Amino acid sequence: MGRHEWIPGARRWSLTALLGVGAAVLALVVTLISTLPGDGPSTRGTTRDGGTVHGTPANPTAATKPDVGWGFTHTQYSADEGSGAATARVEGLLAGTGLPQNQHIMGWGAGNPEPVKGRYDFQEMDRRIDFVRKSGGTPVVTLCCAPDWMKGGKAGAGTTDWSQAALETAPTPDHYKDFAALAATVAKRYPDVRHFIVWNEFKGFWNDSGARWDYEGYTELYNLVYKALKQVDDKIMVGGPYLVMDSVDPRQKQDASTTLRGTWGAMDQRVLDAFAYWNRHKAGADFVVVDGSSYTKDDDLLPNEFAATDKLTAVGAWVREQTHDLPLWWAEYYVEPADGNDDRNGWREDHRVAVQATGMIALVKGGASSGFYWNPEEEKGTGCPGCLWTPTGSANGGRELPMYDLVSRFGKEFPPGTTYRTVPVARDDVPNVRVLADDKVVLVVNTLGRAISAQADGKRFDMKAYEVKWLRR
Known part of the structure; x- marks a missing residue:
């Protein structure tokens, strides 16, 4: 998912194209020489064992836990670039939250890390990891x-x-x-990154002749990466398989699961088979990672956009059962079908936030303790449907949007280890609201496009259309 956001440093690559073939080769040679392993800018810090680390000083934690909580993934355009005022505004927004921030090593804003075997270019990756550090986030790769x-x-x-x-x-x-070996090099370069996800959505691991996933190939790769990372530091946390938990129309027979299904559809049995193989043959895992959407492969929200999120609960419960309750992460989760450019323009923002909140509640009810919102930041402009903040391309950018308030508040109120409580909801309100609560707060979502008067946890209150309300207990 997020499939159309590939190219890192788009402005830099455009310039290279203009330089011509000879100049481009020269630029590549200069880049490679300046980024050999161990090299980096003068702003290097030191690790606890006295080694060097690029950029903002890294402080790896002594005790690593397999969960990081609720955060977001950086995509092609993010707050590490743009107007200084705007990027500083986002850093200030994130400061003190500790939100986990996920970054891929190639694509989605990062360049080719090893364009020639044994020679490295971490320029964009360094900038992203430095942003995570400066903004006080928990880095995930x-x-x-x-x-x-x-x-x-x-x-x-x-x-x-x-x-x-x-x-x-x-x-x-x-x-x-x-x-x-590249994975191990990345781990050594960023010693404060303690959590690694292996690959993304089984990309390239499809067996055409068998019309199924090449789970044998992925698992072989996963096991080699797992062992390589543990050799760097046995405290590093590693997870997979990052499968897309696709579902189909409940009336479909071909490839449809007969056991994992609901009004939201039926799981694609080929996905479940791939997961089962990885689970049986993995060298180990500190957490399990999946991704997916509440809608079917045909973009159907069944029976509606709010009830469709029940799929996320059912899938999470199934995964936890298969993995004997390994911590469950959702690397990506979607509740609104996007267009061909991965843009979300179908709903008003209050509607979007309400369905997203309902989806996050569904993830928790399925046993998830960590998850990453795919932040689809635009390169420039003032509007940004579904984004966490406005684009940082101008000095007025980097301003908080409603989705940021939801994701950051959810991460703050429901960190890993939260004990959730059942709260009474008025019978008439049960079909209209979704609720999640612990000992301190109650999150209530109005799933209707009109105002209601609701009662939950013994309190009566008014809610606007699609309102997301936080109640102190």
Whole structure:
């Protein structure tokens, strides 16, 4: 998901194209020389063992836990670039929240980390990790995607094909160990990153002849990466398989699960088979990662956009049962179908936030303790449907949007380890509201596009259309 946001440093790559072939090669050589392992700018800090680390000083925690809580994923455009005033505004917004922030190693704002075997370019990745540090976030890294030479490109060419088809290509089996070595290099470069997700949505792991997922190939790659990371530091937390938990229309027979289904649809049995294989043959896991949407593969919200989120609860409960209650992360979760450009323009923002809040409640009820909102930030402009803040391309950007209030408040009020409580809701309100509560707060969502008077936890209160309300207990 988020499939159309690939190219890192778009302005830099456009300039390279203009320089011409000879200048581009020269620029690449300069970049590679300046980014050999261990090199970096003068703003390096030190780790506890005396080694060096790029950028803002890194402080790895002594005791790592398998959960990080509720945060967001950086996409192609994010608050690490743009107007200084705007990026500082977002840093201030995030300061003190500790929100986990996820970044991929290639694509979604990061350049090719190893354009030539053994030579590294972490320029964009460094900038993103430094932003996470400066804004006080908990860094998480998704180990995807792979340099061209690992997946059929010409060795030593140092070129990168940023097309969607190319980026979604997995390493060839003879390069699985090379990818694991790259993962270890990333872990050494960023010692304060304690949580790694292996690959993204099984990209490139489809078996055409068998019309199924190549779960054997993914699991082989996963196991090599898992072992490589544990050799760097056995306290590093590793998770997978980051499968898309696709569902189909409940009337569909082909590829439909006969056991994991509901009014929201039926799970694609091929996904469940892939998950089961990884679960049986994995070398280990500190947490389990999935992603998916409340809607079907045909973008149907069944029976409606709010009730469709029950799928997230059912899938989460199934995953937890299969993995004997390993901590469950949702690397991505979607409740609103997007268009071909991955834009969400179908709903008003209050409607969008209400369905999103209902989805997050559903994730928790399914046993999830960590999750990442896919932040679809625009490069420029003032509007940004579904974004956490306005684009940072102008000095007036970086301003909080309603979705940020929901995601950050949810992360603050319901951190990992929260004990959830059942609260009484008036019988007439049960079909109209969704509720989540612990000992301190009650989150109530009005699922109707009109105002209501609701009663929950012994309190009577008015709610506007699609209002998300927090009550202190």
